[in-house]
Amino acid sequence: MFKFFKRKTALTLAELMMVFVVIGVIASIAVVTIKPFEKSVKWLYYRMYHTINTAIYNAMFTRAEFPTNSVAFCNALLEFINSNENHCDINRIVSLTTTEYPDDKIQIIASNGVRIYISANTDGTPYTHTETESNGMSTTYKYFVVIADLNAEKRPNTPVWTEKQMADIVAFVVTDSTEVIPVGYPEIDTRYMFARVVYPPISSDEVEDNLSEATSYYDAKHRAWGNAIDSSEAMSFNFQDDFPEGSPFKLPASAYPTAPSVDIGEGCMETNSPCYVKIEAVSYTHLTLPTTERV
Secondary structure (H helix, E strand, C coil), X not given: CCCCCCCCCCCCHXXXXXXXXXXXXXXXXXXXXXXXXXXXXXXXXXXXHHHHHHHHHHHHHHCCCCCCCHHHHHHHHHCCCCEEEECCCHHHCCCCCCCCCCHHHCCEEECCCCEEEEECCCCCCCEEEEEECCCCCEEEEEEXXXXXXXXXXCCCCCCCCCCCCCCCEEEEEEECCCCEEEECHHHCCCCCCEEEEECCCCCCCCCCCCECCCECHHHHHHHHHCCCCCCXXXXXXXXXXXXXXXXCCCCCHHHCCCCCCCCHHHCCCCCCCCCEEEEEXXXXXXXXXXXXXXX
C-alpha cells in the first residue's frame, strides 16, 4: 500500500521578503513610539517642572495666602500657563492611587498639549505634611499634587514605571512655600532629570559657583542634608511618605539605592546646612531662577 504525504512547500523569495518587510514595519513602529519619548523626556520633564515652578512662584506674588482649595489653586496656575483648555473643577480631583487618567478629569491642557491633573483632599483642600527636626521643632507644609501627562495623548499614557518602560505621567508636590518637589521614580531615574548640590560659594560675587557633579535627585538630597530635615528647605522633606500604599508615585523602600553621606567636606551638614539642591534637564546646564514671564 502506498502512503501519500502532503507535500511541504517552502516560502518563495518574494514571500520571504514580504515577511521581513512586515517585521521591519512592526519594529520601526516600536522605535518611533518608544524611543523618541525616552530621548526627549528630560526636556519634557524639566519644562513641566520649570513651568509649574514659575507659575506658582509668580501667582503667590499677588496672593496673601496659599490657595485653600483645588479650584483656586488651578486658577492660580492658569494665570501663568498658556492653555488650550481649562476645567478647574473640584469634581475633577484625582486620587493618588489611580492609574487611569480619563479626559473628564483633566484640569488644564497646556498650549503644548500637556494634560494636567490635580490631586487634593476629597473636599478640595490641600494635603498637609508634618515632620520634626532633630531639635524637636515641627514644621507643617500645605500642598497640592500636580500630575502631568508629559507627552500629551501619545502613549504609553501611564504613571506606572518599569525598567523597560518609563512612565509618561508624573507627579510634582507644590507647597505653600512655592517649592515644587519631584516625587516618584524621577527621584532616582536620571533619564528624567539631573540634580546638583549647591555648596557654599567660593566667591562672594557668584551665588552658585560651587556645584557638585550631576547626579540623581535622591542622591543630591542626601549629599545636601543627609537624612535630616531642614525646616527651611521643603526639598529635604519626604512628602511621598503621605502617599497611600499602591500609589504609582510612592516608591517601595527596596527601589531606593544606598543613600550617600552628607558632603561635609564641601560645607554641607545635617543641621542648618548651607547647601541646597537644584534641578537640571541635562548634566551641563543650570536651572535659572523663576522669572515673571508667562510660560
